[in-house]
Amino acid sequence: MELKHFSAQKRxxxxxxxxxxxxxxxxxxxxxxxxxxxxxFRKSEFFQNYLDTMSKFWDYSYQNQLLIHFSLPTxxxxxxxxxxxxxxxxxxxxxxxxxxxxxxTYKNLEExxxxxxxxxxxxxxxxxxxxxxxxxxxxxxxxxxxxLWEKLLSFCSSKxxxxxxxxxxxxxxxxxxxxxxxxxxxxxxxxxxxxxxIHEIAHALLHRESSLNKQQKEIQAESxxxxxxxxFGLDARSxxxxxxxxxxxxxxxxxxxxxxETAKEVIDFISFYSSTHLPDNTSACSxxxxxxxxxxSGG
Numbered sequence: 001m002e003l004k005h006f007s008a009q010k011r012x013x014x015x016x017x018x019x020x021x022x023x024x025x026x027x028x029x030x031x032x033x034x035x036x037x038x039x040x041f042r043k044s045e046f047f048q049n050y051l052d053t054m055s056k057f058w059d060y061s062y063q064n065q066l067l068i069h070f071s072l073p074t075x076x077x078x079x080x081x082x083x084x085x086x087x088x089x090x091x092x093x094x095x096x097x098x099x100x101x102x103x104x105t106y107k108n109l110e111e112x113x114x115x116x117x118x119x120x121x122x123x124x125x126x127x128x129x130x131x132x133x134x135x136x137x138x139x140x141x142x143x144x145x146x147x148l149w150e151k152l153l154s155f156c157s158s159k160x161x162x163x164x165x166x167x168x169x170x171x172x173x174x175x176x177x178x179x180x181x182x183x184x185x186x187x188x189x190x191x192x193x194x195x196x197x198i199h200e201i202a203h204a205l206l207h208r209e210s211s212l213n214k215q216q217k218e219i220q221a222e223s224x225x226x227x228x229x230x231x232f233g234l235d236a237r238s239x240x241x242x243x244x245x246x247x248x249x250x251x252x253x254x255x256x257x258x259x260x261e262t263a264k265e266v267i268d269f270i271s272f273y274s275s276t277h278l279p280d281n282t283s284a285c286s287x288x289x290x291x292x293x294x295x296x297s298g299g
Contacts, residue, residue, distance in 0.1 A: 023267065027260045030227045035252040037239040042248065064100040068122075071098040075124040077133075084123060088131030097121035143190035145234050151270045152197050156182065158269070161204050163197065177203040195236060198266065199225040205262050218245045220255050220262070227263040232270070 068075050078098060081091055101117040108114050125133070156163050162181030168174075175184040175196040182200040184193050202224035207217050219242060226238035242252070252259075 023264055024260060026231070027227050027263050027267075028256065030230050031223060031252065031256060031259060034223060034226045034238055034242070035249040038242045038247055038252065039249045041239045042243045042246075067100050068098055068124075071096075072124055072126075074126065077125045078122040080120065080122050084128050084130075087133065089125070089128040089133075090130050091123045091128050095123060095127040097123060139188065140191040140195055140235060140237070141189050145191050145194045145232070148232055148234065148270070149190060149194050149197065151273060152194065152201065152266075154273065155266060155269045156197075156201065156204075159204070161201070165193075175200050177207075179208060191234060194234060195225055195229055198228045201266060202262055205265070206258060215245050215247070215251075216255065218242070219247045219251055220258050223252055223255065223259045224263045224266070227259065228266050228270075231263075231267050 068078055075098065079087070084091055098121065099119045100122055102120040103115050103117055105113055105115045153163060164181065164183055165186040166183050167187060168183070168185040173185060174188060174192065175182065177183075177200040182197065182204060184196055184200070186193075188196070199221045202221040203217065206220055206224075210217065212220075222238045222241050222245075226236045229236040229238075
């Protein structure tokens with residue numbers, strides 16, 4: 001039976017299932033699992049309620065983000081007074097409003113549309129009280145995968161990808177990747193840092209010269225993070241993250257080729273250097289598989 005692999009740029013037919021090496025088969029299986037979990041999460045009532053809530057928040061411009069930061073550096077989610085009321089929350093007495101600029105369009109005497117900006121007041125969620133807002137959880141707790149963090153740093157060093165930890169604030173930023181390297185938030189648990197680093201490594205390997213849109217880039221990067229994390233036994237909440245980017249089974253599987261190749265590159269490297277030093281929480285099956293990969297791939 002022929003198995004078709006799809007990528008964003010081309011379609012190609014690869015060898016039969018029985019001719020695929022065990023790691024490639026495992027990656028494809030994990031990716032199908034992720035795709036199905038993402039589909040299920042997107043259909044959940046909780047996620048639909050989350051989207052309904054998030055639709056009430058503005059997509060603020062960079063200039064307004066600066067105004068918000070200078071007014072209240074710890075702000076994470078802002079909205080107007082009436083919007084908070086619609087969400088079942090009330091602005092607390094004595095709280096100072098954050099001023100941003102809102103656009104207003106009107107027609108001049110020549111019936112031409114013109115836009116001007118004037119200040120409006122918004123408030124951060126920390127300045128309100130009331131009903132809890134739904135939240136999509138992507139945070140991982142614990143530090144038992146610190147060993148994997150060290151191996152990932154070795155991989156980055158071999159690829160000449162600088163990595164550093166920085167305080168990225170409390171606005172939900174876990175990390176980012178630029179041409180200069182990878183930055184990971186120092187404010188989250190080690191296991192979250194590990195999962196984020198794998199995600200950003202995928203960006204570094206796949207997207208430095210890429211013309212793909214943001215959705216495709218995030219689907220590829222988070223899918224790589226899921227496959228690599230699960231291979232070494234780290235829990236992953238990638239289906240929650242991917243659902244935020246409107247990913248579904250079809251969109252994930254269309255990127256199978258890029259995801260599989262990148263995940264295999266990372267797994268092969270880590271397995272080769274860790275084949276005899278995997279921690280006790282890694283299954284015997286995984287240990288055996290890692291040794292086999294190291295021998296067959298030569299690193």
